[in-house]
Amino acid sequence: MRIGELSARTGVPVATIKYYVREGLLSGGERRSHNQVEYGEDHVRRLRLVRAMVEVGSVPIAKVREVLTEIEDPERDLDGTLGVASRALWQSRVPSEEPAAEDLETARGIVRRQGWESIDPDHCYVWSLADAVGRLRELGLIEMVDLTGEYARAAEIVAEFDLRLLGLREDRDEILEALVVGTVLGDSIFGALRRIAQIEVSGRYFPRGEGHREPREDDPSSKE
Amino acid sequence: MRIGELSARTGVPVATIKYYVREGLLSGGERRSHNQVEYGEDHVRRLRLVRAMVEVGSVPIAKVREVLTEIEDPERDLDGTLGVASRALWQSRVPSEEPAAEDLETARGIVRRQGWESIDPDHCYVWSLADAVGRLRELGLIEMVDLTGEYARAAEIVAEFDLRLLGLREDRDEILEALVVGTVLGDSIFGALRRIAQIEVSGRYFPRGEGHREPREDDPSSKE
Numbered sequence: 001m002r003i004g005e006l007s008a009r010t011g012v013p014v015a016t017i018k019y020y021v022r023e024g025l026l027s028g029g030e031r032r033s034h035n036q037v038e039y040g041e042d043h044v045r046r047l048r049l050v051r052a053m054v055e056v057g058s059v060p061i062a063k064v065r066e067v068l069t070e071i072e073d074p075e076r077d078l079d080g081t082l083g084v085a086s087r088a089l090w091q092s093r094v095p096s097e098e099p100a101a102e103d104l105e106t107a108r109g110i111v112r113r114q115g116w117e118s119i120d121p122d123h124c125y126v127w128s129l130a131d132a133v134g135r136l137r138e139l140g141l142i143e144m145v146d147l148t149g150e151y152a153r154a155a156e157i158v159a160e161f162d163l164r165l166l167g168l169r170e171d172r173d174e175i176l177e178a179l180v181v182g183t184v185l186g187d188s189i190f191g192a193l194r195r196i197a198q199i200e201v202s203g204r205y206f207p208r209g210e211g212h213r214e215p216r217e218d219d220p221s222s223k224e
Numbered sequence: 225m226r227i228g229e230l231s232a233r234t235g236v237p238v239a240t241i242k243y244y245v246r247e248g249l250l251s252g253g254e255r256r257s258h259n260q261v262e263y264g265e266d267h268v269r270r271l272r273l274v275r276a277m278v279e280v281g282s283v284p285i286a287k288v289r290e291v292l293t294e295i296e297d298p299e300r301d302l303d304g305t306l307g308v309a310s311r312a313l314w315q316s317r318v319p320s321e322e323p324a325a326e327d328l329e330t331a332r333g334i335v336r337r338q339g340w341e342s343i344d345p346d347h348c349y350v351w352s353l354a355d356a357v358g359r360l361r362e363l364g365l366i367e368m369v370d371l372t373g374e375y376a377r378a379a380e381i382v383a384e385f386d387l388r389l390l391g392l393r394e395d396r397d398e399i400l401e402a403l404v405v406g407t408v409l410g411d412s413i414f415g416a417l418r419r420i421a422q423i424e425v426s427g428r429y430f431p432r433g434e435g436h437r438e439p440r441e442d443d444p445s446s447k448e
Binding site: 011021048052057064079081083086090093110111112116117118119123125126129130131132133135138139140141143144147148150151152153154155156157158159160162163164165166167168175178180182183185186187188189190191192193194195196197198199200201202203204205 | 272355
């Protein structure tokens with residue numbers, strides 16, 4: 001297909017496609033004549049992956065290039081490539097300094113209690129968790145850590161479905177695209193759903209007005 | 225207590241406390257003599273709430289003032305005040321334009337299927353959900369919406385615990401502080417836990433190397 005069709009198929013403007021080729025994020029098409037360059041299905045898939053990282057994940061161009069290099073590495077299995085892409089999306093949230101030892105210990109304890117054993121205890125996600133734990137401690141709200149067991153249970157439900165979605169795909173670029181989009185938009189979707197659920201639950205914990213001190217479902221007046 | 229002690233108790237520098245008083249986020253202390261101003265426990269609680277919104281929630285000063293005005297409103301019950309504070313934290317993520325009708329319909333369907341009935345169908349959280357749904361549709365990944373039922377289930381688990389934590393507090397300022405901190409740091413904690421869980425689950429879906437096609441726990445070689 002010509003570049004115009006590639007643009008129409010992926011929703012990426014022609015100028016942007018040319019920019020990605022110059023930046024080495026997309027291989028150039030095959031030149032057929034002096035004014036015709038052919039692109040194939042590989043280009044469609046790769047372009048969709050690049051767009052997902054740049055537009056949806058706000059991953060910097062240099063980092064996208066790094067992730068793509070990892071994908072091409074024949075030594076790296078899919079599980080490892082997924083890890084590289086996932087970390088690229090999270091990078092801005094990793095604390096720049098090593099968290100305090102007590103917070104790291106608390107974070108590792110949360111992970112251990114959930115029975116999660118694959119993760120390196122110094123993984124950047126464990127550091128992020130320790131960083132948030134440290135903020136709670138500084139704010140005098142460390143008892144919130146006791147709730148993280150429920151958070152971890154909910155996180156496992158979400159992760160199960162994240163991965164099930166990836167399992168529906170066969171092509172490596174498509175799996176990675178689904179990971180990027182699912183992770184970033186999944187965070188937004190989960191955030192919105194959590195707040196909607198809070199409104200539902202809040203009505204039970206903090207009933208409106210003095211006449212409704214009991215949870216609404218226990219309000220005898222509503223049953224008659 | 226003097227301003228120095230108020231600063232020590234809350235971890236907010238004296239200059240910042242004076243700035244908050246000038247901006248109307250904190251009432252001035254009681255003047256006892258020409259160089260002594262007394263602050264009380266109310267100031268400690270209010271200052272912790274302001275700090276949580278500004279530092280943890282990145283809420284702009286003008287918006288903090290708006291939330292505080294709502295708290296003082298005797299007409300507004302706690303459930304309503306929680307809603308105001310929660311929306312202030314989410315504001316930057318509300319789409320500026322009304323989402324497409326089909327995406328709004330999909331978002332409302334997700335909420336309805338979960339049995340959530342308290343929320344206004346045009347609430348900003350429903351709009352945010354519709355916005356993310358629209359992004360999935362544009363990206364050709366609309367089948368991900370089928371997974372939102374599980375996300376909603378997990379969100380309800382998290383919201384139950386969010387609210388249980390608030391229920392442990394009695395003072396309105398403290399409840400709101402816990403809401404702000406819990407919501408913002410809760411997002412970070414959940415995000416980190418989701419990614420750690422993905423690593424655990426990923427090892428099952430995408431086993432490492434050719435010799436481990438089966439999930440690891442089913443690997444007979446590991447049992448002997």
